[in-house]
Amino acid sequence: MSGSIRTEAVQAASEIQLQSRALSPFIGSEVVGLDLKKPLGEATIAAVRALLLKRGVLFFDDQHLSPEQQVAFTAQFGFVNTSGARRPGSPAPGVGVFDSRDELYGRVSRWHADGTHAEEPSTIKSLQAIVTPEIGGDTIWASxxxxxxxxxxxxxxxxxxxxxxxxxxxxxxxxxxxxxxxxxxxxxxxxxxxxxxxxxxxxxxxxxxxxxxxxxxxxxxxxxxxxxxxxxxxxQPEHQVRFRWTPGAIALWDNRSALHYAVDDYGQGLRIVHSVSVRGEARVGVxxxxxxxxxxxxxxxx
Ligand SMILES: [Fe+2]
Missing domain, CATH: 3.60.130.10 (Clavaminate synthase-like)
Structure with missing residues (x-):
């Protein structure tokens, strides 16, 4: 019984056609036509998740989510911990802030996946641009x-x-x-x-x-x-996609299948982004x- 219900759910998900465009052969697609302020609904969530797993990182321009809305959006893809310690300047539980004026955390211009010093590094992540420099400050992902x-x-x-x-x-x-x-x-x-x-x-x-x-x-x-x-x-450039931020743009990526790099090329320009993480999990080898x-x-x- 439960098997047939699952099959129907998968079929329902596959009927949702997202409007998306690949930005490079191996990684990164932009998705249009979705309002991330609202709950997406089960079938759309499944379709976004399937595309995310395939493409590694998805981009949604012009969303302008409040911190609470970004948490709600991200939590559709897994548990978001909103009860942990809040970093200074965090606008809402579960939201991290990267401000270019912060000397310690503001600019991470080294390739990494987030939090891999931990036993269970985060899985799915979202990042929203709040303030962007006039030029520069892109993020690059590599598959x-x-x-x-x-x-x-x-x-x-x-x-x-x-x-x-x-x-x-x-x-x-x-x-x-x-x-x-x-x-x-x-x-x-x-x-x-x-x-x-x-x-x-x-x-x-x-x-x-x-x-x-x-x-x-x-x-x-x-x-x-x-x-x-x-x-x-x-x-290698062949494995990369580079995203030019505008305020209100959202990136949703799979921290299990990509590294990322915040390009530090904007001098004294101001760049503020908000991040939300889905609970982590241990990695498993072959x-x-x-x-x-x-x-x-x-x-x-x-
Ligand atoms: Fe990072």
Whole structure:
């Protein structure tokens, strides 16, 4: 009985035709004709989700959502925690603010997926431009699924056999097990280098220049060299889409299949964006290995 209900639901979802246009071959589509201020309805949510899983990031111009509306929109794609600690300046529970005047968090011009130092990095994310500089301040996404697919077969096999450390602060080790840092608290996790998407089964190359200081089990010079191969490969222009923000534009992306980079080319210009995250989940590798939280939480500078 429940099986037939599910089948009907899938069919209903497939009947919704979104008006969308691919912006690059491997990643990124713009969607028009939807008002994200209103609840989308089950079939439209399913259609947006299906397109998101396929295209990695979706763009919706001219939405102008209030912070609460952005939370409600994002929560249609998974649980949004609105009870956690609020960062300074947050306009509503569950909403993070990136303001270019904030020296620590305002500009993240390094390739990364969000929060991968955690054991369960966020899954689906939304970002809305509130204030945009006159020129510049684009965000670029790169498909880590296309990157995996287009890796040579020997390197795919190598990547699938590896796990990597993702850490909040620069973490240096001479050998695995003797972590050195620049001091203070930090969080790290160990993730499979090739992660299998839980909804699509697609594989992605899951490392980033911002968060991944080393590969587990390699000698330091090997780790640096192999990571550079992976980083250079992921961020090839062929795997990218670049979005020009206007106030009120929304990006919805799958943090499991893309890295992103906020281009810092606007000098003293003001750029403010609001972000909302769907609850995270552990990544799973090709042999079922799962993300695990590291045990070190504090290290003295050495
Ligand atoms: Fe980010």
């Amino acid at each position: 880590t699924e296309a990157a995996y697919d287009r890796l040579s077969e020997p390197l795919k096999r190598l990547a699938e056999a590896l796990t990597a450390i993702h850490a909040t602060t620069p973490l240096r080790t001479t050998e695995w097990g003797s972590a050195r840092s620049f001091g203070g608290d930090f969080i790290w996790s160990e993730h499979p280098v090739v992660a299998v998407h839980p909804e699509t089964g697609r594989k992605s190359l899951f490392v980033s220049p911002r968060y991944t200081p080393e590969l587990v089990g390699l000698r330091p010079h090997e780790s640096v060299a192999v990571l550079k191969v992976f980083f250079d490969h992921i961020i 042999n079922g290995e799962r993300s695990r939280l590291g045990s070190i939480s504090r290290a003295a500078a050495e």
